Amino acid sequence: xxxxxxxxxxxxxxxxxxxxxxxxxxxxxxxxxxxxxxxxxxxxxxxxxxxxxxxxxxxxxxxxxxxxxxxxxxxxxxxxxxxxxxxxxxxxxxxx
Numbered sequence: 001x002x003x004x005x006x007x008x009x010x011x012x013x014x015x016x017x018x019x020x021x022x023x024x025x026x027x028x029x030x031x032x033x034x035x036x037x038x039x040x041x042x043x044x045x046x047x048x049x050x051x052x053x054x055x056x057x058x059x060x061x062x063x064x065x066x067x068x069x070x071x072x073x074x075x076x077x078x079x080x081x082x083x084x085x086x087x088x089x090x091x092x093x094x095x096x
Contacts, residue, residue: 039077040095045069 002014002024015023035043045068053061072078076096084091 037090037093039072039075039081039091039093041075041077041093042072042081045072 002011005011006014013027015027017023018026049061049065049068052064056064077091077093080093081091
């Protein structure tokens with residue numbers, strides 16, 4: 001069950017099923033909506049690191065993660081995120 005998968009650490013969340021049978025799908029949409037406003041470059045690199053990192057050993061996975069993060073460091077979006085945090089305002093990412 002979803003609760004058992006959560007208890008075992010296989011998933012981060014479990015949701016109660018609804019009458020239409022799409023509770024997990026609706027929660028996934030909510031998570032996607034939370035992710036969309038985040039920095040597109042950072043999200044793209046995180047997905048790349050996850051996708052490539054799960055297919056290799058730990059050391060290689062960590063190297064993939066480090067390489068992906070290195071591509072985020074020089075971006076304008078990263079600087080915008082830091083500035084927005086400092087100014088206590090929502091960031092306005094442009095994918096640059």
